[in-house]
Amino acid sequence: MGYHWKSCPSSIRVFIFNLQKEITEIINGDFVGFYLHGSLAMGGFNPNSSDIDALVVTNNSMTVEVKRKLAKFILNCSNSPFPVEISFLNKEQLKSWQHPYPFDFHYSEFWRKRYEDDLLRGTYKFINEDINTDTDLAAHITVTNHRGICVEGDPIDEVFPSVPRSDYTSSILGDFQDCLENIEAEPIYCSLNLIRVFWYLKKGVISSKQEAGNWGLETLPQEFRITIRKVVDCYSNEKGCTNKFEKDELLLLKNYISDNVQKLLC
Incomplete structure (x- = not known):
């Protein structure tokens, strides 16, 4: 079983509180709130494989100086020991919805090398005054509205549109298509995400990957149960995954879900 924010070990809570405290100091009085979404908010957090997924809201748009301070800080704390994926939005952006959604600053491990290079070389290629958009924010904000945790600040229902x-469907289908292509390379993440999208389109349930895996075990045809059981066991095992996956079993699961999702979208 994965951890939920309310019952997770103290080491995880200390990491989150320190993250929130340092960010609040960096944005210097412009803080509105710090919010968790993803596995820790929904009860499927695995300390060995899960990200800390968070949104931070500020009163005003960030300066480049603040963005660079945030990048330096998060580079140091992400993966020590938990990887961080975090987006910063301001209240003006949150007044009205659009898709894809704008943000002030974003960090994930995918961006590590780019930020390290910008800071090391004194360049502004990635950390600059540009306001970018992210299709994933439709999913992140939806999950925050339905399952999120306010660690500090204004209540969720007073902050997010x-x-x-x-738009939520459009957002999750982007990741769904990536998972169809990459299931052999990333069988755990992709299998669970495919099931999660299928469950949402079929029943309207916004779930964690672990919840989706458990639903798949109970609901999908018997021929897929062994594969899904291996996936779920790997995802929830803090000691790591030793299960091996055959190409054929992954393709069977992928094709079954893909065919059913296409029918639901018609």
Whole structure:
């Protein structure tokens, strides 16, 4: 079983509180709130494989100087020991919904090398005054609205806008397509994410990957149960995954879900 924010070990809570405290100091009085979404908010956090997924809201748009301070800090704390994926939004952006959604600053491990290079070389290629957009924010904000945790700050229902179902669906289908292509390379993440999207389109349930895996075990045809059981066991095992996956079993699961999702979308 994975951890939930309310019952997770103290080491995880200390990491989150320190992250929130340092960020609050860096943005220097402009803080509105710090919010968890993803596995820790929904009860499927695995300390060995899960990200800390968070949104931070500020009163005003960030200066480049603040963005660079944030990048330096998060580079030091992400993966020590938990990887961080975090987006910063301001209240002006949150007044009205659009898709894809704008943000002030974003960090994930995918961006590590780019930020390290910018800071090391004194360049502004990635950490600059540009306001970018992210299709994933439709999913992140939807999950925050339905399952999120306010660690500190204004209540969720007073901060975040409602996201149209069509935009949430568009957001999760982008990741769904990536998972169809990459299931052999990343069988755990991709299998669970495919099931999660299928469950949402079929029943309207916003779930964690662990919850989706458990639903798949109970609901999908018997021929897929062994594969899904291996996936779920790997995802929840803090000691790591020793299960091996055959190409054929992954393709069977992928094709079954893909065919059913296409029918639901028609």
